[in-house]
Amino acid sequence: MLGPLENWPGEYYVKFWYIEWYKVISEYMKKIIEANFDGVVLDWINVYENVSLQKLTGKSSEVLKNAMVENIRKAMKDFPNVDYVLINGEDILLEFPDLREKVKYVLVESLFFKNTKLVTNTKLYLQRLNKLLELSKHGITILSVEYIDNGNPLDSKNGDRIKTYVELSKKYGFKYYIARTDMKLNTVNIPRVPK
Incomplete structure (x- = not known):
């Protein structure tokens, strides 16, 4: 170490x-x-x-x-x-295409949001999205994790964030997981969204 x-x-x-x-x-x-x-x-x-x-x-x-x-x-x-499955490995897979033979999935964290704030209008987001879409063309499934759920089912902003994330993931064909804002992945998170 x-x-x-x-x-x-x-x-x-x-x-x-x-x-x-x-x-x-x-x-x-x-x-x-x-x-x-x-x-x-x-x-x-x-x-x-x-x-x-x-x-x-x-x-x-x-x-x-x-x-x-x-x-x-x-x-x-x-x-x-x-x-x-490579977590945050999109750059390596694009630069070294031989690795794609065995990689079925790329898991990306915090693509659409940073600290619960939507970042889809940033240059970094667009660059990363384009890389992930390129990998999708090569048969790699994109798994997405966003740390956006504060656990409050009465918080309409929380619900809107979750809905936005689901819509964006579906738009690009990404598999999505809504994680808690504390970034702990030790239990399955089942968000409750206000209707």
Whole structure:
């Protein structure tokens, strides 16, 4: 491990480019397959963009990105009968199309909203949306998570946010999940929307 992840107690940056880390992942992959799961989720694929990680390692985003790609390729080679879900991995899949053979899903977080505010009029949103739509053309299903539900069924703004999110997801053919604003995914969230 390199050091703690800011604002996420108990989570750490890891030296994912070390063979020792790949061995850890490999052992988990074996357990997942033995448990009869047919796929795995690889989280925070775009960690190479993180400035704190770059400072901790002294490595550029390009070097870190290439290390991430090599790890993904190695996992796909060593575990070819597994389907892969990449969280926030759209850039890698567009730049390295060979990875798309095994990736069935890309999961994106906070595409339409940031801190419950709609961001569909921003340049970043449009760039990301276009990348996701391109991946959809290649048969990759886009899974979307938005942290927008405050849990208050009497809050009409909360209901409007949820309705807007569902409409946008359906418009682009994305599978959607309405998560709580606290970003905890340890229970299934079933939003109650005022009528």
